Amino acid sequence: MSVTQQYVLDTYRARQLGEPAPPAPGVHDRRVVRAWRDRRAFRAVVAERPARGRLRLALGRWLPPGPRSTP
Structure with a gap:
């Protein structure tokens, strides 16, 4: 199942039970990557x-x- x-x-299940719909897939991706x-x-x-530039x-x-290129 995709x-x-x-x-x-x-x-569909949430609507049948009268519950709020779940968030759509990918809605919180940016927030998760930023937190990570x-x-x-x-x-x-x-x-x-060092927190930046380690790679x-x-x-x-x-x-x-x-x-190196020289001007």
Whole structure:
């Protein structure tokens, strides 16, 4: 059963029981991703690690420096 089919079934059941309809799939995705990102940054700060730019720093340690353009 797909997510859409499950949502339609849940909406039908809620209407039959007189309950409020469930939120549509994907409504809270941005809020969840933002909360996850904030939590990850908070945990990095508590562990005394940089909260931003960690991927770039890690790649900078592993990859050789590339050619730099000069103006």
